[in-house]
Amino acid sequence: MTAADPDAPRSRGAYAKGIARRQEILDRAIEVFAQRGSERTSLRAIAREVGVTHAALTHYFGSLEELLVEVYRESEADADSHVAPPVEVTPGEAMRISAEENRAIPGLVQLYSRLVAASLEEGHLAAHTFVTERFARLRASMADGVRRHQDAGRIRADVDPELVAALVIAASDGLQTQWLLDGAVDHEAALSMLDRLLAPPA
Amino acid sequence: MTAADPDAPRSRGAYAKGIARRQEILDRAIEVFAQRGSERTSLRAIAREVGVTHAALTHYFGSLEELLVEVYRESEADADSHVAPPVEVTPGEAMRISAEENRAIPGLVQLYSRLVAASLEEGHLAAHTFVTERFARLRASMADGVRRHQDAGRIRADVDPELVAALVIAASDGLQTQWLLDGAVDHEAALSMLDRLLAPPA
Numbered sequence: 440m441t442a443a444d445p446d447a448p449r450s451r452g453a454y455a456k457g458i459a460r461r462q463e464i465l466d467r468a469i470e471v472f473a474q475r476g477s478e479r480t481s482l483r484a485i486a487r488e489v490g491v492t493h494a495a496l497t498h499y500f501g502s503l504e505e506l507l508v509e510v511y512r513e514s515e516a517d518a519d520s521h522v523a524p525p526v527e528v529t530p531g532e533a534m535r536i537s538a539e540e541n542r543a544i545p546g547l548v549q550l551y552s553r554l555v556a557a558s559l560e561e562g563h564l565a566a567h568t569f570v571t572e573r574f575a576r577l578r579a580s581m582a583d584g585v586r587r588h589q590d591a592g593r594i595r596a597d598v599d600p601e602l603v604a605a606l607v608i609a610a611s612d613g614l615q616t617q618w619l620l621d622g623a624v625d626h627e628a629a630l631s632m633l634d635r636l637l638a639p640p641a
Numbered sequence: 642m643t644a645a646d647p648d649a650p651r652s653r654g655a656y657a658k659g660i661a662r663r664q665e666i667l668d669r670a671i672e673v674f675a676q677r678g679s680e681r682t683s684l685r686a687i688a689r690e691v692g693v694t695h696a697a698l699t700h701y702f703g704s705l706e707e708l709l710v711e712v713y714r715e716s717e718a719d720a721d722s723h724v725a726p727p728v729e730v731t732p733g734e735a736m737r738i739s740a741e742e743n744r745a746i747p748g749l750v751q752l753y754s755r756l757v758a759a760s761l762e763e764g765h766l767a768a769h770t771f772v773t774e775r776f777a778r779l780r781a782s783m784a785d786g787v788r789r790h791q792d793a794g795r796i797r798a799d800v801d802p803e804l805v806a807a808l809v810i811a812a813s814d815g816l817q818t819q820w821l822l823d824g825a826v827d828h829e830a831a832l833s834m835l836d837r838l839l840a841p842p843a
Contacts, residue, residue: 556758613811
């Protein structure tokens with residue numbers, strides 16, 4: 440919080456107003472990113488397009504990377520809310536549905552790749568924390584699903600649910616990248632094949 | 642080629658000299674990247690550290706992205722030359738060996754992620770071309786290997802070699818990312834599991 444920021448909360452009412460203002464800026468930033476992509480965009484340029492001061496943007500989001508994380512987090516939550524996959528859905532099918540939803544939002548896949556790349560480099564704490572936690576959450580939730588499938592006899596019993604979760608998420612991310620670069624790569628067929636390999640022997 | 646560049650080739654002898662000079666700059670750039678990573682480094686800063694003029698660097702490599710592609714290409718070729726996997730090696734095992742070799746070179750995995758992220762964004766022709774061609778080459782070579790394994794009865798006959806190749810490469814890339822962010826993710830065990838799933842039913 441900087442003294443120079445006109446939106447700086449000073450009381451409980453102001454705090455609620457600050458939350459609303461932050462969300463307003465975030466919503467507008469999501470629109471801006473969807474229109475122009477996340478590339479080569481300074482915090483100052485975004486502030487101009489979003490229609491806020493650079494000081495306000497810094498106040499609410501700290502850095503461009505933190506804003507990018509929030510844009511991704513919110514856009515992905517939006518995408519996921521459109522489809523609730525049935526519980527019986529196989530791991531590969533669940534990733535296929537989620538990837539399809541993400542691809543429907545312009546720029547989201549590119550933003551994801553950019554955050555993952557940043558998370559692997561030194562000095563990108565916001566991206567590192569977000570991507571690491573996102574993978575951990577996804578793996579835990581998918582491992583639970585794999586256990587349920589194993590109990591129901593839909594996934595072979597001799598595979599480690601944690602390893603299957605990591606493998607399916609990795610395969611989906613990597614296949615989507617290959618497919619975006621070369622449409623001949625059949626992302627969906629490869630995930631279906633993985634589902635088939637995970638099924639119990641007939 | 643710019644008139645201002647002192648290294649600009651003017652004859653056949655000068656051309657050979659130019660090739661040698663380009664290689665010299667590239668070798669030094671690889672050292673610089675291994676020491677400091679590829680992040681937030683302008684062509685001008687690299688030129689300074691490599692000890693050439695900015696004009697010479699532009700002359701030989703055009704853009705920072707083209708230099709990054711060349712640094713990656715050369716470093717990976719170096720890494721690959723250390724180990725020649727035996728022909729009988731399974732797809733997952735081949736990726737495990739290659740990933741291990743790449744990780745031994747500081748900064749190489751980060752540079753790879755950065756090039757892949759760039760390849761998905763508009764206006765990154767050098768990264769797009771390099772990453773797209775690299776995936777196509779890797780898939781073709783691995784699909785050939787899968788066919789040989791199928792002929793020898795080491796991989797089940799009912800899977801499409803092209804899909805297996807795309808899947809194994811995707812899984813390896815994605816697992817390496819998850820493992821770099823969280824050492825508890827067992828990259829190697831997950832690739833071994835995939836090899837096991839691909840084996841013919843007992």
